Amino acid sequence: MKISKKFSVTAALAALALVLSGCVQTKNGKPYGFVYDYLAVPGQHVMDWLAHIFGGSYGWAIIVLTVIVRMVLLPVMVKQMRNATVQQEKISMIRPQMTALQKQQKAASTPEEQQAASQAMMALYRNNGISMTGGIGCLPLLIQMPIFAALYAAIRYSPELSKAVFMNIPLGKASWILALLSFLSYLLQGYLSLLGMPEEQKKQMRFTLLLSPVMILFFTMSSPAGLGLYFFVGGLFACLQTLIINFYRPRIRREIQEKMKDQPAPAAPVVPKKVVTPAAKQATAKKVSQKNRNRNAGKQQHHK
Structure with a gap:
């Protein structure tokens, strides 16, 4: 369930970015439209202003913009990562009960027995305050979508940005170097998130945590290098957020243990009896x- 949700969220965000980037229309070679007028043009002004501060470097302008956006979102993203960590620790605490109910689900021979076991599993989650989505939220990514669209359109339709070069990398063309760096930064973030995680959850999360870097790799390989630079710096910030959560993980684990040590075990699922008619x-x-x-x-x- 977590894998499918993570995949659907990542795919939806990538598709939304592509749709937004394609909403710019051209007439006689001049771009226009909602995305261009209200996102790309202001984005160009911001990039021009930042580049002027940094000696005309649009690469540093993109880096500074990324830092500003990530600093604004840092409290929200750390809070969401903490919520996800709390969910992971709670699931680890009730793992024996979950395993017993999963065995009952597999051994169920009638629809009534399967329904009873499923209801018992839902009650176990509900009684321990565990979300079925694992505390995963996509609000910070959705907030960044206008930034993606503005940056993409600004780089594509601004002569200054499309011709800008940073560290010998043309920002207006796709760069496999920045695509690979973006992939590695998010891959590192996934590895850091596994540190301190219970072993049984590591096995379940490895594929999920690899999925997001792969999606970002393919997306940045087909996008201007300026957007790849944004993702790369954003991935480094994601690593910082994960390190913050890892620092507090032992404290979170102790808090969860204190709250759940007196939690009563769930009752065994009641299987409805079959009524045999004459x-x-x-x-x-x-x-x-x-x-x-x-x-x-x-x-x-x-x-x-």
């Missing part, structure tokens, strides 16, 4: 009688 009893007796007659007939033919 008609069902008669049908069963008829089948048994017919089976006995067939058996006796076979014996008689054998004796003959």
